[in-house]
Structures are given as C-alpha cells and as structure tokens.
Amino acid sequence: MTDKSSVLLELSNVAKVFTTSGIFDKSELRAVDTISLKIEDSKPKITALAGESGSGKTTLGKLILGLLSPTEGEIFYRSKSLYDLNSSEKKQYRQDVQAIFQDPFSVYNPFYKVDHLFEAPIKKFKITKNKDEARQLIEDSIETVGLRVSETLGRYPHQLSGGQRQRIMVARALMVKPKIIVADEPVSMVDASLRATILEALRTIHEKENISMIYITHDLNTAYQIAEDIKIMYHGEVVEEGGVDDVINNPKHPYTQLLINCIPKPNPKEKWIEKKKLQELISNLDKPIIE
Numbered sequence: 323m324t325d326k327s328s329v330l331l332e333l334s335n336v337a338k339v340f341t342t343s344g345i346f347d348k349s350e351l352r353a354v355d356t357i358s359l360k361i362e363d364s365k366p367k368i369t370a371l372a373g374e375s376g377s378g379k380t381t382l383g384k385l386i387l388g389l390l391s392p393t394e395g396e397i398f399y400r401s402k403s404l405y406d407l408n409s410s411e412k413k414q415y416r417q418d419v420q421a422i423f424q425d426p427f428s429v430y431n432p433f434y435k436v437d438h439l440f441e442a443p444i445k446k447f448k449i450t451k452n453k454d455e456a457r458q459l460i461e462d463s464i465e466t467v468g469l470r471v472s473e474t475l476g477r478y479p480h481q482l483s484g485g486q487r488q489r490i491m492v493a494r495a496l497m498v499k500p501k502i503i504v505a506d507e508p509v510s511m512v513d514a515s516l517r518a519t520i521l522e523a524l525r526t527i528h529e530k531e532n533i534s535m536i537y538i539t540h541d542l543n544t545a546y547q548i549a550e551d552i553k554i555m556y557h558g559e560v561v562e563e564g565g566v567d568d569v570i571n572n573p574k575h576p577y578t579q580l581l582i583n584c585i586p587k588p589n590p591k592e593k594w595i596e597k598k599k600l601q602e603l604i605s606n607l608d609k610p611i612i613e
C-alpha cells in the first residue's frame with residue numbers, strides 16, 4: 323500500500339473535455355479520458371507518456387502542471403485538492419512542478435533576454451539571498467547542461483540555436499529545484515547527437531536531484547532510453563502501463579504492438595510496416611486486449 327504522505331501529486335479519475343463550436347453545431351472531445359496516476363516523493367521515477375499525435379499527452383501534461391483544470395475528477399498536491407491550496411501552497415506547487423516544452427521559443431517573450439528567463443523564477447520563488455548568489459546559480463545551471471555562459475547570457479532567444487534554447491529550458495527548470503519535471507517532447511526538435519546529450523542531462527538531473535519526470539514523447543526509442551515506467555495513451559486513455567522493458571518487449575494492447583511495429587528496425591532487410599497494414603491495424607484497435 324502507498325503511504326499517503328509520500329504521494330506528491332495525484333490525479334484521481336481526471337478527464338478533460340474540450341468543447342468546440344462550429345457554425346451549426348457544438349462538439350465535445352474527451353482529450354483526456356478518466357486517468358488516475360500518482361507521483362511519489364519517496365520514489366522519484368522517470369515515466370514516459372507515449373502515444374500518437376492527438377492522443378492527449380500534452381493535455382495530460384498541462385493538467386499535471388496546473389495549466390489546465392480538469393472537467394471531471396480531481397488533482398491533489400500533497401494530498402490537498404488544487405482548488406483548496408492557499409496562496410503559499412499554490413506557490414510551492416508552481417515551484418515544485420516545472421515544465422520543459424517542445425519549442426521553448428514559442429513560450430517566451432522574444433523581447434526579453436535569456437537572463438530574464440532565469441531571473442524571473444529566482445525573484446518569484448525567492449531562491450537566492452542576493453544578486454551574487456543569483457548570478458552564481460544561473461551560471462552553474464547553464465554549465466550543467468553543457469552550455470557556455472558567455473554564449474547564452476546577454477542574448478535574445480532568437481540569437482540562440484534550437485538546441486541551445488532547449489537546453490536553456492532544461493537549465494531553467496533545474497535551477498528552480500523542482501520535485502517534478504514535465505518534459506513535453508524535449509528533444510524532438512534537435513539532432514540525434516544533441517538528443518543524446520539532453521536526454522543524458524535529464525537522466526543525470528533525475529538521479530542527482532531526485533526529481534520525478536514525466537517524459538512525453540511519440541518516440542518509443544527515446545522513451546526506452548530514458549524511462550523506467552511507461553504509459554501508453556490512445557484516444558485520451560492510458561491503454562497500457564508498466565515497466566518500460568516489460569511493455570516494450572511484451573506489449574499486451576494492440577495499439578502498443580502497433581506503435582512498437584512502427585519503430586524503425588536497424589536491419590535493412592526488415593521492412594517498415596506498410597501503410598495499408600497500418601490502417602488495417604488501426605481499424606482493429608477497438609477490439610479487446612490480446613492476452
């Protein structure tokens with residue numbers, strides 16, 4: 323049984339329904355469809371959240387981050403509903419749960435220099451006592467992700483490469499000393515060599531700082547490299563979950579099997595799944611789980 327006090331964040335039967343209205347009608351989409359999960363303080367883990375485009379991964383990540391509120395169910399932070407947190411608890415929650423997004427460029431104001439990205443959370447969460455301490459912390463965080471201070475501070479986001487911006491996001495999230503990082507496709511926009519560096523940095527941070535991570539991806543290869551656990555999402559639901567080795571080597575749900583079949587094989591004689599076959603498999607997905 324789980325000790326309730328060690329549960330940092332809990333989602334209990336959470337659903338997010340988006341309502342969109344066209345000219346003549348209104349339609350509802352259950353982007354996240356009744357998901358429960360727990361992130362424990364005493365057992366920090368990297369959990370991958372995988373699934374095809376539109377399966378609800380980002381929506382679930384935003385619910386965890388408190389950027390969206392659930393339509394159904396409830397989210398608890400240290401056993402208290404998010405709705406009941408007082409202002410200091412809310413601040414603690416905001417500090418404890420940090421985000422790394424796919425394209426950090428789109429998240430930040432292009433008129434602020436990179437320095438501002440680091441200074442704002444230091445001020446908001448009162449992380450350091452004085453300016454010198456703040457500068458030291460910023461420089462240390464930048465160097466942890468393999469960037470040079472002289473090549474990053476004093477610049478605007480557009481003056482950095484995509485990979486540098488991505489690492490700035492990692493450095494910033496790390497600097498805040500969070501308990502949980504939600505990393506939404508953090509390496510999808512960088513090349514293969516940098517991908518390995520960023521994943522390595524995330525893993526090191528997880529191990530050294532005991533940070534739990536939700537690693538969102540549609541790429542099972544990187545999920546396999548970085549995560550211990552995996553949840554497979556399909557149409558807003560978690561259709562399969564467990565240890566990453568078990569799920570990838572012995573997938574039970576047809577959708578997971580399908581995703582695994584789509585991973586490019588190193589053997590050139592072994593063909594990728596054909597498009598027609600893929601569509602056939604997709605149309606069979608609503609059939610029961612093969613045990």
Ligand SMILES: Nc1ncnc2c1ncn2[C@@H]1O[C@H](COP(=O)(O)OP(=O)(O)OP(=O)(O)O)[C@@H](O)[C@H]1O
Pocket residue numbers: 340341342351353373374375376377378379380381382540
């Ligand atoms: N604000 C919104 N209003 C209406 N529908 C939305 C909104 N945000 C997301 N959706 C829809 O919810 C579904 C899930 O979207 P979500 O962004 O969570 O998918 P995803 O798994 O992250 O996909 P991707 O891999 O492409 O990033 C999609 O069908 C999307 O169109």
Ligand SMILES: [Mg+2]
Pocket residue numbers: 379380381506
């Ligand atoms: Mg997404």
